[in-house]
Amino acid sequence: MYLTPQHILLAGATGLTGEHLLDRLLSEPTVSRLLAxxxxxxxxxPHLENPVGELASLLPNLSGRVDIAFCCLGTTIKQAGSQEAFRAVDFDLVVAFAARxxxxxxxxxLVISAxxxxxxxxxFYNRIKGEMEQALKDQDWPQLTIARPSLLVGSRPETRWAEQIAAPFAKLLPGKYGAIEVCSLARALWRLALEEQDGVRIVESDELRKLGK
Structure with missing residues (x-):
């Protein structure tokens, strides 16, 4: 059975996956309002509402009907500057966004984990992601989809040499360990959003690649 979502809330629209998902959502005729x-x-x-500012301060003022929410928030410890700053984004902000x-x-x-x-x-990285997943499960969502992609392959504004070197080899890894193109992840998230399935669904990278073809 498929839903016809009309009102969408998206966090992380300027990130690697969020940009691709934003384009896809705005091209869908069934999406009448996208709050990003x-x-x-x-x-x-015409269908985009774009409050500008720090997400933590914007959350209390977000309003209007929301049918489906996508959370593409995420950083790295290097970008964040410390483990505490990383947790503030990948745990605290994700959980606060979901609650709102x-x-x-x-x-x-639908949330991107790892x-x-x-x-x-x-x-540490895996533990914070796991704690985030558990916190979202504790919110008792009617439907919670957790995407666990492996290495994401796509064009970033900043160069990550380690990822660029690893990407060709990561694509060859078997099963859920294989890398995934960010455009495929965005397509997979949209397809998953259209599926009505009660409870929690965890989708690993190999299934995400199939859904994103």
Whole structure:
């Protein structure tokens, strides 16, 4: 069974995946309103509402009906500057965004996590991602979709040499460990948004690649 979403809330619209997802959502005739708060202004569109500022300060003022929410928020410890700053984005801000989306009536949340997410992991990055997933599960969403992509392949404004070197090899890895093109991830997220399935669904990178073809 498929839903026909009309009112969408998107966080992270200026990020690698968020930019691709933004373009896809604005091209969908079933999307009549896309609410996308960002730190810098987006190009105007008849169906786009774009509050500008820090997301944490914008959240309380977001209003209007929301059917489905996408969370593409995420950073790296290097970008954030510290583990505490990383957690503030990848845990605190994600959980706060989800709570606000639920308060606005959203029944389906789709969030980008990461391969290896585990709240008991000894690896800090994986542990925070796992704790974030658990916190969202505790919000008792009618429908929660957690995407766990492996290495994301796409054009970034900043150069990540390690990722560029690893990408060709990562594409050859089997199963859920194989890299995924960011455009495929965006397509997969939209397809998952259209599926009505109660409860929590975790989608690993191999399934995301299939859905994104």
């Amino acid at each position: 708060p960002t730190r810098r202004p987006l190009a105007s569109h 989306a639920r308060a606005l009536g959203a029944r389906h949340l 391969i290896g997410a585990d709240p008991k992991s000894s690896v």
